[in-house]
Amino acid sequence: MGKRKKLALHWKILIGLLAGVVVGLLVNWFWTGSTWAALGVNDPAAYVGTKAVYDASVAEGGPNEDAGIVAGAARQVRLATVFAGQLFLRGLMFIAVPIVLFSLVVGVSSLNDTSRLGRIGGKTIGIYLVTTAVAITVGLVAANLIGPGKGITEEQRDSLLSEQQANAQQRIEAANEQRQRTTWDIILDIVPTNPFGAMATGNTLQVVIAALLVGVALTMIPREKGRPVIEFFDAMTDVVIKIVEMILIIAPYAVFALIVVVIADLGVALLLLLLQYAAVVVGGLALMVFAVYPLILRVFTPVRYKRFFRAISPAQLLAFSSSSSGATLPVTMECCDERLGVKEEIGSFVLPIGATINMDGTALYQGVAAVFIAQLFGMDLTLAQQLQIVLTATLASIGTAAVPGVGIVMLVIVLDSVGIPLEGIAVILGVDRILDMCRTCCNVTGDCMVASVVASSEDALRTEEEVAARMAEKEARGLDEFPKEEQEKAEAIG
């Protein structure tokens, strides 16, 4: 009997995602009733078990009325999925620092010529900055052409402003704290005072610096002495990659759980009201992901559309579900290495830096949001102001941490740089989560694109055939076994 072909990982994750949307809508319906209310379904029967009824029944001494029980069940589903999603994210966070440290030390120590490192670093940062500036320009142009702010009435604006005032204030305060730091402080902060502290706090850029230094120093001491250390880091890299593979097996279920929560909490009414704004952001991001990046790949690498997306889609889907480039990093590294063919010495360097400083999606979103809020307040932005936005948003995207929701904090700094009313962020806060998911997906795609370009220019990109052969070997060996060459090595030593 022929072996049944296994469903590819990205399809499994996509199925998890779609199932999550369906279950999330059901929870949203039973829990808050907002989905159907927003779509104009006013039949009270549709609200059996809404959050309000549930809360009322709890106030009366426990969720024991029929309606309350339905909402209570929906609430429990939501809580259980929050737990499952968070558990998965913790697994990824757990592995993020070790994978950067171990693989980067091995990657750098395998570079025979350290001047190559400077060249790779220069290219990486240069391409990151240029693509970020392109992304924000796309955002600004799209928002100027479409004018999403013009469809919102003054009353709608004011009611949104008052609803989210407290939330907006929190973000403004966070931005003020951030603003206390000068560019010099930000650069200084990249250098760790204590490498273990950097690891303990999960500061990716500092871990990159520490790993670079150790890697470079390893190339400068006698090979004999360095060998055991390199072998240790090499073995640990294999260990952490194995853990990523284990985590990836449950990714489809985790994505399901993460999406259920987002959709369950989604204010659909708000999304419909801000549809035009959201559509401009999503359209701009789609343009970057599906047109600009593939075009750059086409010009500078042999990687074609299908190969690129097939390889990195697990990372994209995970970025979308988790809204965090940082949490996605281990999977991004695994996808680029195993599935796309970017060699470790490039991927282990370019990707962690990208996860922290390359935020094309965030920058694009900041461009659209700035124009949108300006339009809401009847402001016309001059060309000089828009250029100022490009500059500030490019720099802000570097200082943006790779975690959910910080893009909107940095937006405050961008708005302030051209005098757009800061409280305007209250209007867009309600739909921020869903846009955060989309921009994180773009951020991660951009990192993978740059890794391919740098790898290709450094002759460190495997061919499609080489990638397929490695994947087939891995597939045949399964998760529990050593690779053949490793096994032989182990036997020889043993």
Ligand code: ASP
């Ligand atoms: N969530 C984004 C990321 O981690 C950052 C942001 O735009 O808020 O890439």
